[in-house]
Amino acid sequence: xxxxxxxxxxxxxxxxxxxxxxxxxxxxxxxxxxxxxxxxxxxxxxxxxxxxxxxxxxxxxxxxxxxxxxxxxxxxxxxxxxxxxxxxxxxxxxxxxxxxxxxxxxxxxxxxxxxxxxxxxxxxxxxxxxxxxxxxxxxxxxxxxxxxxxxxxxxxxxxxxxxxxxxxxxxxxxxxxxxxxxxxxxxxxxxxxxxxxxxxxxxx
Amino acid sequence: xxxxxxxxxxxxxxxxxxxxxxxxxxxxxxxxxxxxxxxxxxxxxxxxxxxxxxxxxxxxxxxxxxxxxxxxxxxxxxxxxxxxxxxxxxxxxxxxxxxxxxxxxxxxxxxxxxxxxxxxxxxxxxxxxxxxxxxxxxxxxxxxxxxxxxxxxxxxxxxxxxxxxxxxxxxxxxxxxxxxxxxxxxxxxxxxxxxxxxxxxxxxxxxxxxxxxxxxxxxxxxxxxxxxxxxxxxxxxxxxxxxxxxxxxxxxxxxxxxxxxxxxxxxxxxxxxxxxxxxxxxxxxxxxxxxxxxxxxxxxxxxxxxxxxxxxxxxxxxxxxxxxxxxxxxxxxxxxxxxxxxxxxxxxxxxxxxxxxxxxxxxxxxxxxxxxxxxxxxxxxxxxxxxxxxxxxxxxxxxxxxxxxxxxxxxxxxxxxxxxxxxxxxxxxxxxxxxxxxxxxxxxxxxxxxxxxxxxxxxxxxxxxxxxxxxxxxxxxxxxxxxxxxxxxxxxxxxxxxxxxxxxxxxxxxxxxxxxxxxxxxxxxxxxxxxxxxxxxxxxxxxxxxxxxxxxxxxxxxxxxxxxxxxxxxxxxxxxxxxxxxxxxxxxxxxxxxxxxxxxxxxxxxxxxxxxxxx
Numbered sequence: 001x002x003x004x005x006x007x008x009x010x011x012x013x014x015x016x017x018x019x020x021x022x023x024x025x026x027x028x029x030x031x032x033x034x035x036x037x038x039x040x041x042x043x044x045x046x047x048x049x050x051x052x053x054x055x056x057x058x059x060x061x062x063x064x065x066x067x068x069x070x071x072x073x074x075x076x077x078x079x080x081x082x083x084x085x086x087x088x089x090x091x092x093x094x095x096x097x098x099x100x101x102x103x104x105x106x107x108x109x110x111x112x113x114x115x116x117x118x119x120x121x122x123x124x125x126x127x128x129x130x131x132x133x134x135x136x137x138x139x140x141x142x143x144x145x146x147x148x149x150x151x152x153x154x155x156x157x158x159x160x161x162x163x164x165x166x167x168x169x170x171x172x173x174x175x176x177x178x179x180x181x182x183x184x185x186x187x188x189x190x191x192x193x194x195x196x197x198x199x200x201x202x203x204x
Numbered sequence: 205x206x207x208x209x210x211x212x213x214x215x216x217x218x219x220x221x222x223x224x225x226x227x228x229x230x231x232x233x234x235x236x237x238x239x240x241x242x243x244x245x246x247x248x249x250x251x252x253x254x255x256x257x258x259x260x261x262x263x264x265x266x267x268x269x270x271x272x273x274x275x276x277x278x279x280x281x282x283x284x285x286x287x288x289x290x291x292x293x294x295x296x297x298x299x300x301x302x303x304x305x306x307x308x309x310x311x312x313x314x315x316x317x318x319x320x321x322x323x324x325x326x327x328x329x330x331x332x333x334x335x336x337x338x339x340x341x342x343x344x345x346x347x348x349x350x351x352x353x354x355x356x357x358x359x360x361x362x363x364x365x366x367x368x369x370x371x372x373x374x375x376x377x378x379x380x381x382x383x384x385x386x387x388x389x390x391x392x393x394x395x396x397x398x399x400x401x402x403x404x405x406x407x408x409x410x411x412x413x414x415x416x417x418x419x420x421x422x423x424x425x426x427x428x429x430x431x432x433x434x435x436x437x438x439x440x441x442x443x444x445x446x447x448x449x450x451x452x453x454x455x456x457x458x459x460x461x462x463x464x465x466x467x468x469x470x471x472x473x474x475x476x477x478x479x480x481x482x483x484x485x486x487x488x489x490x491x492x493x494x495x496x497x498x499x500x501x502x503x504x505x506x507x508x509x510x511x512x513x514x515x516x517x518x519x520x521x522x523x524x525x526x527x528x529x530x531x532x533x534x535x536x537x538x539x540x541x542x543x544x545x546x547x548x549x550x551x552x553x554x555x556x557x558x559x560x561x562x563x564x565x566x567x568x569x570x571x572x573x574x575x576x577x578x579x580x581x582x583x584x585x586x587x588x589x590x591x592x593x594x595x596x597x598x599x600x601x602x603x604x605x606x607x608x609x610x611x612x613x614x615x616x617x618x619x620x621x622x623x624x625x626x627x628x629x630x631x632x633x634x635x636x637x638x639x640x641x642x643x644x645x646x647x648x649x650x651x652x653x654x655x656x657x658x659x660x661x662x663x664x665x666x667x668x669x670x671x672x673x674x675x676x677x678x679x680x681x682x683x684x685x686x687x688x689x690x691x692x693x694x695x696x697x698x699x700x701x702x703x704x705x706x707x708x709x710x711x712x713x714x715x716x717x718x719x720x721x722x723x724x725x726x727x728x729x730x731x732x733x734x735x736x737x738x739x740x741x742x743x744x745x746x747x748x749x750x751x752x753x754x755x756x757x758x759x760x761x762x763x764x765x766x767x768x769x770x771x772x773x774x775x776x777x778x779x780x781x782x783x784x785x786x787x788x789x790x791x792x793x794x795x796x797x798x799x800x801x802x803x804x805x806x807x808x809x810x811x812x813x814x815x816x817x818x819x
Contacts, residue, residue: 024681028681028682031681032678032681032682032685035671035674035675035677035678035681036678036685038671038674039670039671039674039675039678042670042671042672042674043670043671090640090667090668091640091644091665091667093644095641096640096641096644096645097641099638099641100606100641100642100645103606103638104606104609104645106606107605107606107607107608107609108606108607108609108610110607111607111608111610115557115789115793116553116554116557119553119557119792119793119796119797120550120553120796122793122796122797122800123553123796123797123799123800123803124800125800125804126797126800126801126803126804126807127800127803127804127807128807129804129807130804130805130807130808130811131804131805131808135804139797139800139801139804142797143794143797143798143801146790146793146794146797147794149741149762149764149790150787150790150791150794151576151764151767151787154575154576154577154764154768155575155576157575157576157577162576162577166579166580169579170748172745172746172748173745173748173749173752175745176745176746176747176748176749177748177749177752179746180720180746180749183720
């Protein structure tokens with residue numbers, strides 16, 4: 001019975017949202033209400049996830065498992081951020097600058113390291129594999145777009161060169177479009193499976 | 205037995221005494237012929253001796269109580285009984301008294317003949333066994349001569365232990381003195397060997413010991429020859445040797461010759477297999493240490509004349525030696541060298557890139573504006589901003605992570621300043637939690653000029669929009685309902701009830717996912733409001749289809765387009781600080797990839813060369 005009830009609810013809500021989406025703005029109030037319910041449920045689920053995460057790290061500390069020090073750091077950071085947001089407010093300048101001073105340098109450093117690693121990987125790719133069709137395609141395309149991005153040829157300000165650069169820059173259009181069509185078809189089929197009850201992401 | 209017979213006769217006499225003497229002639233008719241003959245001859249002489257023999261037999265029966273009682277019973281009746289004893293019985297009694305024992309001549313003759321026969325068989329067995337041993341000795345000597353070394357005597361064997369055997373004993377903890385001091389002829393010599401060697405040694409000793417036990421009493425040269433090849437060398441061939449030696453030698457004298465021939469043939473096989481036993485030791489020494497095996501091989505090759513190794517076996521031994529020699533140290537050394545080289549190369553790479561990026565910041569000569577033609581999509585964005593009226597509400601979505609903030613802020617910087625120049629009302633929103641303060645930071649970085657202070661004060665940060673894609677659709681359906689009560693009213697956005705009320709929607713996205721969410725969920729709700737995209741360089745290619753289909757009205761992607769946009773605006777702020785370093789970094793990366801490209805060609809040539817060598 002529970003199983004049937006879940007399937008009926010999922011299919012009913014899904015069909016209602018689809019119908020309301022196509023009958024906008026007539027059914028906007030109903031659509032807005034359903035979406036708000038969905039957001040509230042999602043937020044509660046996120047809250048449960050956060051509590052579960054905190055409990056897990058707390059257990060790690062109590063049982064003194066391996067690397068439990070990191071769990072302590074996680075809990076301490078969470079407590080400081082949470083209390084700062086509660087006391088000062090999420091829009092407070094001091095609070096925002098404090099978070100930015102921590103998070104931005106860390107993430108930017110990781111991105112810089114990624115650039116270095118990718119450069120080294122590109123170098124090793126040829127060294128290990130030699131000249132193969134795949135490595136040649138990768139090398140030529142990488143070199144071409146890096147050189148184009150440097151801007152030497154644009155600086156020449158020659159109309160013929162500009163046309164060529166414009167053409168080359170739009171070459172990824174075909175590949176990008178293919179990827180997007182694939183993503184859209186996959187999402188469409190998944191939605192149909194959920195609406196027909198074949199796919200049950202909400203569980204049995 | 206004689207006492208028993210005498211008792212029986214006494215009992216018979218007593219019985220006869222009780223019977224009347226008139227009955228005796230009738231009973232006498234039934235006697236056998238022998239007794240009848242005895243009865244007829246010497247009847248009178250026997251009467252006189254009969255009484256004495258009876259008394260002797262009665263005295264001899266004193267030990268037995270029963271006979272004593274019988275004798276006591278008979279004593280009173282003896283005088284009468286001596287008179288009535290028949291002749292045949294008297295002769296029997298006389299004969300028993302004359303003979304020394306009860307065997308008689310027949311038994312004595314049979315015994316004498318048997319003893320004579322036993323002596324003949326012993327001589328024949330001894331002779332055949334000596335012949336067999338002689339054949340064994342001659343075969344062993346011929347085999348030794350054929351193999352190119354002289355047969356050794358016992359002393360020579362004990363003195364000259366092969367190097368490989370000496371080594372094995374040493375490696376297994378048997379002291380040389382102990383090993384050399386072992387009595388090879390002793391049946392229990394194997395007990396002094398190590399466990400692994402002693403087991404098979406004992407079996408060998410048992411085999412040879414059986415030969416000795418079944419054969420003659422003394423040590424013979426054939427068994428010495430078997431042992432002189434070394435009971436240790438027989439380990440691997442033990443089943444064959446044992447099978448041959450276990451032939452029963454004492455079943456029948458007639459089979460001894462054939463069995464001796466079989467044993468001789470078996471010894472030939474054993475001797476032949478001994479010649480390759482050294483080569484087979486490679487497998488037996490697999491559990492030994494690497495250096496020991498290595499030395500054992502070559503000592504054996506150079507010193508021991510018995511070693512005959514096939515070419516394939518020698519190649520296998522050399523391969524094993526190479527493997528043992530290459531074990532451990534060289535591999536670790538190579539790995540350490542490789543790690544050191546990799547670490548050095550990475551260090552050089554990092555230094556090169558850092559130098560390329562940092563050097564333009566230190567140089568003040570290269571602060572020229574970027575030259576080139578602004579892309580069409582960026583030009584469309586610029587035109588749309590130019591068309592905005594003062595005070596127009598513009599929605600700016602900051603959906604990017606902190607890690608991309610450096611690039612995104614550089615790209616968005618000329619746009620924000622352009623919007624500020626147009627005196628528009630900026631409304632900031634984000635579906636990322638960190639986007640809330642990244643939006644504030646973007647305004648702080650871009651609107652540093654005092655002339656933009658009013659715009660900065662009028663900018664509204666709506667904060668975080670929860671719910672992900674559902675939240676976006678909800679925001680597109682009912683903008684005010686997506687936020688908590690009071691937020692919208694306090695934001696001085698009374699004239700905006702719907703996303704379509706904005707004059708422009710500007711999405712700052714670092715990933716395709718977040719860009720797609722806005723384009724697919726909120727895009728269809730935008731009727732008169734154009735949507736523009738500001739993205740990082742890596743995601744620009746994926747935005748092109750939306751641009752091509754008209755879902756995006758324009759786009760600005762990457763530092764290069766931002767520099768061109770800035771140049772078109774007439775500013776050189778970003779160019780003087782970032783652009784040259786960006787170019788130098790890209791140039792260093794292109795150079796490294798090009799070097800890898802060339803090295804790949806060399807790697808190709810080396811691979812082909814190796815394949816040709818293998819062929």
